[in-house]
Amino acid sequence: MVNPRPLKLRSQIAPAPAGDVAASLPIARVWVDSGVYHLDTPFDYWVPARLDVQAQIGVRVQVEFGKQKHEAIIVNRLESSANEGSLKPVLKIMSPVIVATQKSLDLISSVSSRWAGAPFDIVRSAIPPKVASIDSDFAIGVPHGEIPIATPDTYAEFKLPQSLSGAKIRAMWCLPPHVASAFLLAQLAFQRSKFGQVLVVLPDERELLRVHRNLEALGLGDQVRRVDGHLLRSERYRNYLEITQGLRKIALGLRGSIFIPLEPNSTVIVHSEGSEHFYEPRMPSWNVRDVALLRNSQEDISLVFSSYSPCLEVGRLIDSGYLSMISSAQRVAVSAASQIQAELIPSRIFPAIRKDIQLGPVLFLVPAKGYGNAVLCAHCRNIALCDCGGRLLQSASSTPPSCTLCQLNFANWRCKECDGSRIYIASRGIDRFVEELGRSFPNFPIINSAGEHIVSQVEDAPSLVVATPGAEPDTDAGYRAVVIVESLRFLAHSDFRSDERMREQFFSAASKVSPKGHIFIVIDDSHPIVGALARWNPAPMVRRELKQRKELQLPPYSRFIVLEAATKEISMLHTGLLMAQKERRIPENTKISTPRLGASEKSSLSLTCQLGDAEKVVDFIHELQRRRSASHKSLITIRVDPYKLA
Numbered sequence: 001m002v003n004p005r006p007l008k009l010r011s012q013i014a015p016a017p018a019g020d021v022a023a024s025l026p027i028a029r030v031w032v033d034s035g036v037y038h039l040d041t042p043f044d045y046w047v048p049a050r051l052d053v054q055a056q057i058g059v060r061v062q063v064e065f066g067k068q069k070h071e072a073i074i075v076n077r078l079e080s081s082a083n084e085g086s087l088k089p090v091l092k093i094m095s096p097v098i099v100a101t102q103k104s105l106d107l108i109s110s111v112s113s114r115w116a117g118a119p120f121d122i123v124r125s126a127i128p129p130k131v132a133s134i135d136s137d138f139a140i141g142v143p144h145g146e147i148p149i150a151t152p153d154t155y156a157e158f159k160l161p162q163s164l165s166g167a168k169i170r171a172m173w174c175l176p177p178h179v180a181s182a183f184l185l186a187q188l189a190f191q192r193s194k195f196g197q198v199l200v201v202l203p204d205e206r207e208l209l210r211v212h213r214n215l216e217a218l219g220l221g222d223q224v225r226r227v228d229g230h231l232l233r234s235e236r237y238r239n240y241l242e243i244t245q246g247l248r249k250i251a252l253g254l255r256g257s258i259f260i261p262l263e264p265n266s267t268v269i270v271h272s273e274g275s276e277h278f279y280e281p282r283m284p285s286w287n288v289r290d291v292a293l294l295r296n297s298q299e300d301i302s303l304v305f306s307s308y309s310p311c312l313e314v315g316r317l318i319d320s321g322y323l324s325m326i327s328s329a330q331r332v333a334v335s336a337a338s339q340i341q342a343e344l345i346p347s348r349i350f351p352a353i354r355k356d357i358q359l360g361p362v363l364f365l366v367p368a369k370g371y372g373n374a375v376l377c378a379h380c381r382n383i384a385l386c387d388c389g390g391r392l393l394q395s396a397s398s399t400p401p402s403c404t405l406c407q408l409n410f411a412n413w414r415c416k417e418c419d420g421s422r423i424y425i426a427s428r429g430i431d432r433f434v435e436e437l438g439r440s441f442p443n444f445p446i447i448n449s450a451g452e453h454i455v456s457q458v459e460d461a462p463s464l465v466v467a468t469p470g471a472e473p474d475t476d477a478g479y480r481a482v483v484i485v486e487s488l489r490f491l492a493h494s495d496f497r498s499d500e501r502m503r504e505q506f507f508s509a510a511s512k513v514s515p516k517g518h519i520f521i522v523i524d525d526s527h528p529i530v531g532a533l534a535r536w537n538p539a540p541m542v543r544r545e546l547k548q549r550k551e552l553q554l555p556p557y558s559r560f561i562v563l564e565a566a567t568k569e570i571s572m573l574h575t576g577l578l579m580a581q582k583e584r585r586i587p588e589n590t591k592i593s594t595p596r597l598g599a600s601e602k603s604s605l606s607l608t609c610q611l612g613d614a615e616k617v618v619d620f621i622h623e624l625q626r627r628r629s630a631s632h633k634s635l636i637t638i639r640v641d642p643y644k645l646a
């Protein structure tokens with residue numbers, strides 16, 4: 001393996017400037033949208049006098065790069081350049097509108113170092129594409145009207161925790177039960193807008209629309225702008241510029257909005273901070289939580305994470321005192337009973353649930369979509385398998401079991417062990433739960449909300465509402481009861497985050513209960529989640545899990561980096577990394593795993609390093625990738641602190 005050391009790149013050489021050069025700060029330093037990984041350092045160009053006024057930091061320009069014309073963004077204006085005398089000129093201004101500030105460019109730069117990526121790949125997520133027809137309204141020097149001040153006309157004061165009202169805060173807010181999270185977030189956004197702008201980053205469009213509706217209900221519609229990618233391009237670009245230029249107070253966005261420029265003293269609110277939606281799937285794979293923390297360390301802003309139960313990374317920062325914890329601990333009525341046979345609702349809690357259904361809607365939280373996700377022989381409990389080795393599932397009560405791999409149907413299924421012909425559904429999905437619950441609680445309407453068919457709102461009338469996590473319908477007055485069935489199955493996909501995810505799912509569903517309602521959970525009553533829900537306090541569970549992680553030096557107490565490469569190259573990559581470690585170019589106590597050979601052409605390996613060594617290790621990988629790019633090798637996939645540790 002070649003020793004990765006910073007590449008020396010040739011500057012873009014051209015004949016000495018002809019014509020007038022800008023009188024002051026004649027050099028523009030730019031990031032070029034070259035699409036080439038290793039050409040990720042800034043390049044210098046000279047600014048013609050005629051472009052001087054418009055060629056500001058954060059403006060998109062066109063430059064000649066190699067032999068082609070490329071878009072670029074100005075990241076600095078300088079008095080001189082190391083390559084002065086041999087620079088090419090900025091060719092033209094692509095758009096006179098400033099789309100990034102020094103602060104937002106600094107953030108993009110830090111993110112590219114932290115996640116070993118090229119800055120322009122982050123620019124693409126952070127800044128919406130320009131729309132020429134919108135530009136003319138926002139160009140430099142265009143006068144704007146008076147900026148309206150946020151004063152809702154139907155303002156209903158809601159008392160938020162005192163600690164959320166400080167001018168400068170950095171906190172994790174564990175949300176209370178019985179009040180819709182979107183209502184709380186709208187109140188928080190409004191109350192923080194007294195200090196500056198407010199950005200609310202949400203995990204999905206559904207949650208974003210809820211918060212938007214709540215802000216509109218407060219009479220703040222005119223102050224709020226969505227900046228997410230579900231809008232029309234022109235609308236998104238206009239909204240982005242209105243926020244960037246300080247013309248609106250509150251921005252609502254998804255993942256990419258974490259980069260939007262904000263005024264000093266603004267507040268960034270990240271809701272549901274542990275959500276997988278906050279992880280960028282493309283390279284570089286940054287995540288909203290960690291970008292928000294970086295941003296908080298570089299800018300004069302307040303930062304609030306909100307959810308029902310903090311993820312482990314946030315838990316660690318509460319533990320260390322970096323984030324303050326705002327708890328909503330209170331008593332909530334919780335009853336637990338474990339499944340004895342295969343009965344869906346244990347008899348101990350059945351009568352109480354039936355009583356609640358008479359009074360209003362009852363929410364049943366179920367662990368899976370589908371119908372029968374695993375099929376057994378009803379007689380001998382042998383797992384039903386296809387000849388190809390695939391497991392059978394049943395997609396609806398009226399259809400025969402079919403193979404999950406080859407889709408073959410088994411209309412006349414026979415057990416291979418005992419020749420029995422009756423099947424038993426072992427891994428119930430929501431459609432099966434709906435059937436069984438309908439039989440257990442007859443004569444009530446049943447509402448099924450999951451997957452592509454999410455019901456947004458249910459009436460305050462007796463009904464069974466069956467939903468998977470995240471698909472729970474809203475109610476006006478809260479559910480009479482929330483029942484979590486087959487609780488242990490929520491932990492079935494055991495991974496690094498299964499406990500963390502379960503806590504958030506259970507608390508989030510349970511929060512929808514009315515103040516007089518009850519929470520029922522089908523699990524052994526000694527399970528710690530029962531006490532956590534009853535006290536509305538996930539902190540002891542989080543602390544216990546963190547203690548184990550710390551002892552084992554697992555994330556979040558170490559940094560985890562997954563490298564994915566072509567299977568035929570993975571062992572060479574592995575050998576190279578071991579060699580680099582021997583030569584102390586990778587810190588000694590970094591653990592380098594043996595390659596995990598993938599089923600396809602891709603295989604992976606991982607590095608686990610101490611937090612203090614992380615920068616050094618990531619820099620090494622970053623430089624390694626630049627080397628590969630420069631020598632036309634295929635790029636490896638780099639994931640620093642991924643959602644899944646696999």
Ligand SMILES: [Zn+2]
Nearest residue numbers: 377380415418
């Ligand atoms: Zn059998």
Ligand SMILES: [Zn+2]
Nearest residue numbers: 386388403406
């Ligand atoms: Zn098959």
